[in-house]
Amino acid sequence: MEMRKDYFADVRKDGLHEIGQPRPRLDSPGHVTGKTTYFADRNFPGMLHLKMVRSPHHHARIRSIDTSEAEKHPGVVRVLTARDVPHNVYTILILIQVGPEDETVLADGKVRWKGEAVVAVLAETERAAQEAAAKVKVDYEVLPAVFDMEEALKPGAPLVNEYHGQNYYLYDSGECRKVRFGDVEAGFAQADHILEQTYQSSPIEHAPTETTGCVVAPEGNDRFACYTNTQAMFFTLDNTSIILQMPGSKLHFVGGTVGGGFGGKVDVIVEPIAILAAKLTGRPVSFIYSREEEMQISSPRAAEKVVIKDGVMKDGRIVARKVSGYTDAGAYSRHSPYGAQKGAAHYPGPYTIPNVWIDAYCVYTNRTPSSAMRGFGVTIGDFALEVQMDKLARLIGMDPLEFRFINAYRDGDMKAHRQPTEGAALIECMQEASRAANWPVAEKYMAMSSYRKGA
């Protein structure tokens, strides 16, 4: 590894002892010997297996649920429906006051996406639970469904989620999260060229090698140990406390070892129902997604649509940017209102643009609820923005890297969402990228600085 110490040399205390030194990973010895304990490596005598009955429809009213045959199946210990869940309607971001509660632990009267959990079956063996789940009879009245964000936003579209009342998340700023900075129309009027492009992405599944799940063991005294691969331990504990109406002191969460997460294990899906099952049966419970469930049921990254309109001058300055961003939350909020909001702050990119207008929508459809994944709300936006930057550079006949130097944000620049830029390093990163990739730029760009005045 090469350490370049000339960047920021005049503003950095030298004497770094750790940076640049290889250090052994603390968890590796466990990994290479097979001793690392993942949640599913815990096995308790008398452990029950939970299997979920899931909706085969994208959107349907539930007329009735008949669990009688499933309950009679050999090995079945308990069957759970919505009425067994103390606080069945929840939303995970309620912890940071992002409501309304809009999702059910087990479906109550309606399903809003194909794969939604309806009935939980607990049995002595995985096989018995699976067989019994197939015997649960749910009578559905299929409803019209909507799978496309544009269709969902049209008047008269099927209403996906009654807890919202319309097919978009209502922010305190209205139907979308808004950023207004300068005068974008004046910017377009002054621009030499205008380029408007639309970028779209599909949902992406994290596909961790270890599927989502947890193992719960009653500890006595109404306290439950939950061994889980959640990436959000306290977030899960607090939401479970709300859903089960149990004080947090009764919930003993054990985790931190995750067989691949990538953001896919931050929703609170398996723990509350598994702990409830352990509470109602008094027995240890294992709820582990099959590979099929991991691929079809767990939240993917949201599909996104980003419409970018830029005004650019012949000398390379971007003078106006208008962005409409759409995040497909699927049927429920989970982390998507937050992801869409992140997009709103991010769409100007790491560039200083004097006139910006941004509308970021979080849209509900009858698709699998989406949620967090590696820079959600930002990653797809970055793809769109940087493709747009290359197109703009081509439009004005400028080198794409030099074009980015001209527009790069630097310390002291005001961002569109009114955060002054501090600690910028984009100029220096691009200078090093120029050297490393042997993509030369004019000397004046190599003399620029993110923080030195005049440079």
Add this chain to the structure above:
Amino acid sequence: MAKVPVQFTLNGSETAEFIESGTTLLNALRDKIGDTSPKGGCHQGTCGACSVIIDGELKLSCLTLAETCNGADIKTTAGLAEGGVLHPLQRAFLDAFATQCGFCTPGMIVAAKVLLDRTPNPSREDVVEALSGNICRCTGYEPIIQAVLTAARANSQNAA
């Protein structure tokens, strides 16, 4: 349900257990015998996390019925370190940063061991081929390949 006896050698120790007929070797090892080093990533033979060595052959324990393993000699990653000393492959994985989440690691290591037992001086292509049935979703393939090549070199130096 009626149980059937199975008896085999696991990492050098005689092991016997009563299991339900139809139990996979993966579930027998993990849930009955207590060796949780093979992992269940897909239970359909596509990810390689459950890989074990049966009579010198690399096998997917999620697709192997335990009752077909009577009398077999089974090795897993949990049995590779001898006397507390890491196997050269384990040492190489450690030194090369060839683990991330660690879930695929036990399967990767037994797959690599079968390769090196047969081909002590493999080419890079040999290593890639040998690990082609093992998925690392953290996408740390390059350090894993380097670790296997490093372990092969260490072995051949020791042998020389």
